[in-house]
Amino acid sequence: MAKPVAIILLNWNTPEHTVNCILSLKQYCDEALFDIIVADNGSADNSLTIFKARFPELIYIENKENLGFAEGNNRGLLYSIEKGYTYSLVMNTDTLVDQDLVKCLLTHMDSHPQAAAVQPAIYWMHDKTKIWNGAGSFNRLSGKTISDTTVPGETDLLSYKVAEWVTGCCMFIRNSVLAKSGLFNKLFFLYYEDVELSFRMRGAGFEVHYLPSCRMYHEAGVSAKVxxxxxxxxxxxxxxxxxxxxxxxxxxxxxxxxxxxxxxxxxxxxxxxxxxxxxxxxxxxxxxxxxxxxxxxxxxxxxxxxxxxx
Structure with missing residues (x-):
């Protein structure tokens, strides 16, 4: 039976974080549900050699140069769509999980066909009691995109919110919607490409959801600081x-x-x-x-x- 989910991890000179992310997924998530695609953006530190020696079973895409977050992930999304996966999970590599995140997000999407994408509650890696990114909204008056960093209460964990955008840090996407809306806009390269895609998918008649009962942890900004x-x-x-x-x-x-x-x-x-x-x-x-x-x-x-x- 074909696996429904392709997890796309984009690496650029951060092999240690990517390895830890992969180990985290393998430890807590049911591997019968997904394949992992590692797309490397022209790393100059032998990242691919390290990954292939440790995880020979994974799928690798070697981009010869740094294509940015948008086009780098697009290469993985194209592979996911062409190989017939139902969903793609775009994840930052400086993240960790401590629950079966894939099953949690997959169950939600299977039962909400109006959703183009869903994201979990994303907590800070250094302080796992605080939210880094929650439900995304857009203040049209100020022109600011906003993430609700309110820690979900017990009642919040029983439902989901319809958001205006979801973050590319962890974006579980329905591939059939991508076929209609298109992929990330490669000209954005880095930043706002996830917000722009969210608005495009919503413009195609779908919703994007925030599911606080699913969680993960993010270090934030590793590649930007390298x-x-x-x-x-x-x-x-x-x-x-x-x-x-x-x-x-x-x-x-x-x-x-x-x-x-x-x-x-x-x-x-x-x-x-x-x-x-x-x-x-x-x-x-x-x-x-x-x-x-x-x-x-x-x-x-x-x-x-x-x-x-x-």
Missing amino acids: SAPKKEGALSPVIHYYVSRNHIWFLRQYGSAVCYPVNIIYNGFYYLALLAYFVLRRRNEKAGYLIKGLKEGIFTSKNLIWPKNN
Whole structure:
């Protein structure tokens, strides 16, 4: 009998985290339900050699370069769809589980055909009493995407919430919906690609769900911190380029025109303050990437970002 779920793990120079994630899945989840696909984004640290020696039974996709979160995961999603899996579970590799997460999410999706995707409650790795990411929403007035970090109570664990978006940190997706909505937008590369896909799937007539009875733990930001120069702080400077650019792209496509004046004032002050901070702290590379992100966010043609939708 074919397995219903393909778990997609995208690795980029983080073999230790990926190994721990795989071991966690194998320890707590029923392997009769899933296959693991490891997509490697052109790692330069012999990651694939390490994985293949330790887990020869897994499926491997070798991307020759860093394709980003969006297209890197798309390679795994395409394999999942082409091989006939019913669902794909996109997971960050800096995560761990302590319950049968796959069975929990699979059971929910099987009984809720209106759902395109579902995510669990994601707790911080360093403090497992606090939520890193919960139900996703979008404040159209401010233009901010928000994750509810309220720790679920006993009654919350008995149900689910219809969210506006689910996080790519752990995104259990119905493959038949992806065939209609399309995969991650590869031009987003990194950040907001999960929010954008959620809105596209909802636009196709489906829901996305938050299921707090399922849980996992996330370290958060491992790849973003790997190559960050010390003089520029702990976070890689290029992150500010992708976050600012993709945030503006998202607002241009899914924001409310009525709210644009408030969006511009609210986010304009935020980005100006952030730029001033970088300049004062002499974090020139971060300032440069932020300016580049803002310019491309505002001036890139929507026909280039969403060619099939225009």
